[in-house]
Amino acid sequence: MIKKVEDFEKYIVVAGFKNVKIEDVDDFFRIVRKRVEGAYVQFFDARLIAGWEHLYFATLNALNAFKNKQNISNSLAVEALLFASAQRQIKKAVELLGIKPESSQVAVLIIAETQQKATATLDIISKMIPGERDDSVLELANEKLEGVKRLFNISDLELKAKLKREGLEKEALIDLVIEHAALLATQR
Numbered sequence: 001m002i003k004k005v006e007d008f009e010k011y012i013v014v015a016g017f018k019n020v021k022i023e024d025v026d027d028f029f030r031i032v033r034k035r036v037e038g039a040y041v042q043f044f045d046a047r048l049i050a051g052w053e054h055l056y057f058a059t060l061n062a063l064n065a066f067k068n069k070q071n072i073s074n075s076l077a078v079e080a081l082l083f084a085s086a087q088r089q090i091k092k093a094v095e096l097l098g099i100k101p102e103s104s105q106v107a108v109l110i111i112a113e114t115q116q117k118a119t120a121t122l123d124i125i126s127k128m129i130p131g132e133r134d135d136s137v138l139e140l141a142n143e144k145l146e147g148v149k150r151l152f153n154i155s156d157l158e159l160k161a162k163l164k165r166e167g168l169e170k171e172a173l174i175d176l177v178i179e180h181a182a183l184l185a186t187q188r
Helices: 025-035 052-067 076-085 090-097 115-128 142-151 156-162 169-187
Strands: 002-005 010-018 039-045 106-112
Touching (some): 002 115, 010 115, 025 115, 039 076, 039 115, 052 076, 052 106, 052 169, 076 106, 076 169, 142 169, 156 169
Antiparallel strands (some): 039 106
């Protein structure tokens, strides 16, 4: 998924990878920082990502936080991680949604000034990640439901109240995740 955010003149890319094996996460990050310039990149354990919308709206919140000078971190990518995890502490956000050696499904978020830079960065990342490109890992699959509800402290009662009609439980949960993440802005 690639989208232009007109208000900020930025392009956002969200992509997924499966069968990933990163034994030394710190070393992997060092290599990424050396090879990627002119774009923000953040990696997430995709097992708790509630669709591409989850990361897209976390990024919008991060962009707004920087615009309004309410950011917690000095990095747009880290700020997006904070909003995606609905946390105020970077360490806690990394523990919850950051990648670890056991993360086999990874979501990648790229924020760039131009579409060309965004797609070029995705090409670089795609060659670096030891796994296969597969955006289906971003989807809110049944096996993710309980973990996502637990991460965002969403009760069955809250989910039922948000539900517009039967069969749209996943959509309601995605909406609630986005709402919970956005509430972080009110706590600053």
